[in-house]
Amino acid sequence: MSAIVGDIMYVLLSCAISLDGYLDDATEKRLVLSNAADLDRVDAERAGVDAILVGANTIRRDDPRLSVRSPARRAAREAAGKPATPLKVILSSREPPAGAAFRADGDALVTHGPLDAVVRELADRGVERLMVEGGGRVLTGFLTAGLADELQLVIAPFFVGDSTAPRFVHDGRFPRTGGDRAVLASVATIGNVVLHRYLLSEPxxxxxxxxxxxxxxxxxxxxxxxxxxxxxxxxxxxxxxxxxxxxxxxxxxxxxxxxxxxxxxxxxxxxxxxxxxxxxxxxxxxxxxxxxxxxxxxxxxxxxxxxxxxxxxxxxxxxxxxxxxxxxxxxxxxxxxxxxxxxxxxxxxxx
Ligand SMILES: NC(=O)c1ccc[n+]([C@@H]2O[C@H](COP(=O)([O-])OP(=O)(O)OC[C@H]3O[C@@H](n4cnc5c(N)ncnc54)[C@H](OP(=O)(O)O)[C@@H]3O)[C@@H](O)[C@H]2O)c1
Ligand SMILES: [Zn+2]
Incomplete structure (x- = not known):
């Protein structure tokens, strides 16, 4: 068996969790897990991708803009012939509200279905690097489908302590459980949080x-x-x-x-x-x-x-x-x- 591995879509998962593995608490208010320096790092990651994807519940609960914030990064993207901010992909079977914050700028695509089909749809649109920002249902879906190349996991130093809060991952069969493991490519301390970069796919x-x-x-x-x-x-x-x-x-x-x-x-x-x-x-x-x-x-x-x-x-x-x-x-x-x-x-x- 011999294989030459060429260009395929690179799928980067990014999220921040509490020490007990929650993405949020159970209250209506949005829980901020990471700090300003880490949010700026996430902004830089966003600037380096072709599309940013989140699930419908994240839109409903957090109403994120999903845009590159830094004017310098937006300008650099435009100078490279790209849109100022990557394509926003919302996984939902329903049309999100007209006033949702992600509609403020840039192109958006609302889609749903099996994730391998979604990935193919995005590849057909020219997406080579995709950043998946949550929430737990969507992250679990990418992980268990074996579609994730990398996980950037930030851990914040506090507990949520409420099992009704949204979890990072749900039950499922995760590739590389048991024998083969992910590779821990790097660990970095960013102020009061820790960033782990895990490599998940064979390539x-x-x-x-x-x-x-x-x-x-x-x-x-x-x-x-x-x-x-x-x-x-x-x-x-x-x-x-x-x-x-x-x-x-x-x-x-x-x-x-x-x-x-x-x-x-x-x-x-x-x-x-x-x-x-x-x-x-x-x-x-x-x-x-x-x-x-x-x-x-x-x-x-x-x-x-x-x-x-x-x-x-x-x-x-x-x-x-x-x-x-x-x-x-x-x-x-x-x-x-x-x-x-x-x-x-x-x-x-x-x-
Ligand atoms: N800490 C962080 O880094 C971070 C990041 C993001 C989100 N969050 C938190 O995560 C929570 C939301 O997470 P969640 O797990 O409840 O929901 P989610 O993953 O954001 O969204 C799941 C929803 O997406 C829709 N969907 C459509 N196609 C799908 C597909 N193929 N696979 C999976 N979902 C699909 C479904 O809604 P429809 O029925 O509408 O189709 C599904 O219920 C929020 O509390 C948010 O604050 C935290
Ligand atoms: Zn030799």
């Missing part, structure tokens, strides 16, 4: 580890005769088993080889792990008898993810074909190829 998780592998490749001692590559071996729960980079331990060692050398050959965790390598693993090399694809096959690693096919600067490589023929799933993210070329400017003769 989002793959891009995260591949980016780590590319960053590692910048640690390679310089060379004009071999590429600079980084490799990260990760288990299904998102634990890093080993990392390596080209020429890490001697002048000839390859990144994948350096990472594998840090684990016992019979380590059982290798049989469910993914090898992330910035460059396609080699299947022939002048320097040593065992190619990286052979080492990966011998280790029993079932899945290999890389960004760039090996340029035929030094040898003509067919590592991906070799791995695929051995039944190893290979996935390629060409969108990250430029970052790999950047780490190999010298080798590729780039200006």
């Amino acid at each position: 989002a998780i793959d891009r995260h580890w591949l980016t780590e592998a590319i960053e590692l490749s910048h640690q390679c001692p310089p060379s004009t005769t071999a590429f600079s590559v980084g490799a990260v071996i990760v288990d299904p729960a998102g634990e890093v088993l080993a990392t390596g980079y080209s020429r890490e331990t001697d002048d000839l060692v390859h990144a994948e080889e350096a990472a594998l050398a840090k684990l016992a050959a019979d380590d059982p965790r290798l049989r469910t792990a993914t090898m992330y390598s910035s460059l396609e693993p080699c299947d022939r090399r002048k320097s040593r008898p065992a190619s990286c694809s052979r080492l990966i096959r011998a280790a029993g690693i079932p899945r290999v993810v890389f960004a760039l096919r090996e340029p035929d600067t030094f040898v003509v490589g067919e590592g991906a074909e070799d791995l695929t023929a051995a039944g190893i799933a290979t996935v390629e993210y060409p969108e990250l190829g430029d970052a790999v070329r950047e780490a190999n400017r010298l080798q590729l003769g780039l200006p």
Whole structure:
């Protein structure tokens, strides 16, 4: 099995909850969970998307504007040929009131139905990056349908303490419960709240580890005769088993080889792990008898993810074909190829 992952819609979920997991309290008044600095961060996220989506109850209870507030961000969007504020998508089977605040500016779309159909409808309208801002029913729907790439979860330091208040999530079957977990990409303290960024989908998780592998490749001692590559071996729960980079331990060692050398050959965790390598693993090399694809096959690693096919600067490589023929799933993210070329400017003769 071999796959090249290209452009698909990126779905970002964003919300703030209390310590006991509520999105709001049960009173009529809107509960403010986050602070000014965090609201400004959310405004910046909004400015970076093509559409913002909320459920009908959020409109009914909060009457949000759903607009980019910052004049500078609105101007920057317009300078880039976009509308000042992203498309507002309201999930509702009924038409929201004519006086609703979201109608104040920008384009709006009221729609409903199965979420995968809604996502397709938005993709057809050119939405590449979607921000889902709540409430709990809608967030649960995106999570349980496996449609979320990322969750930005802010936790405010107080309790609501009322089980009749709206919850962040409802019952359901969530992907990555049990075995596979989300990847915690970052944690940040913003004044009195904490922001967690979780990666949920396979492409989002793959891009995260591949980016780590590319960053590692910048640690390679310089060379004009071999590429600079980084490799990260990760288990299904998102634990890093080993990392390596080209020429890490001697002048000839390859990144994948350096990472594998840090684990016992019979380590059982290798049989469910993914090898992330910035460059396609080699299947022939002048320097040593065992190619990286052979080492990966011998280790029993079932899945290999890389960004760039090996340029035929030094040898003509067919590592991906070799791995695929051995039944190893290979996935390629060409969108990250430029970052790999950047780490190999010298080798590729780039200006
Ligand atoms: N803290 C935060 O970050 C945050 C963010 C947003 C909201 N909130 C809070 O969340 C609360 C509202 O959450 P909620 O769970 O009650 O409601 P919600 O998720 O905002 O809205 C759910 C409603 O959306 C409509 N809908 C249409 N198509 C749907 C679909 N495919 N899937 C799901 N819903 C669809 C349905 O209403 P119809 O019957 O009209 O179709 C459904 O009842 C409010 O109290 C609000 O303050 C908090
Ligand atoms: Zn190699």
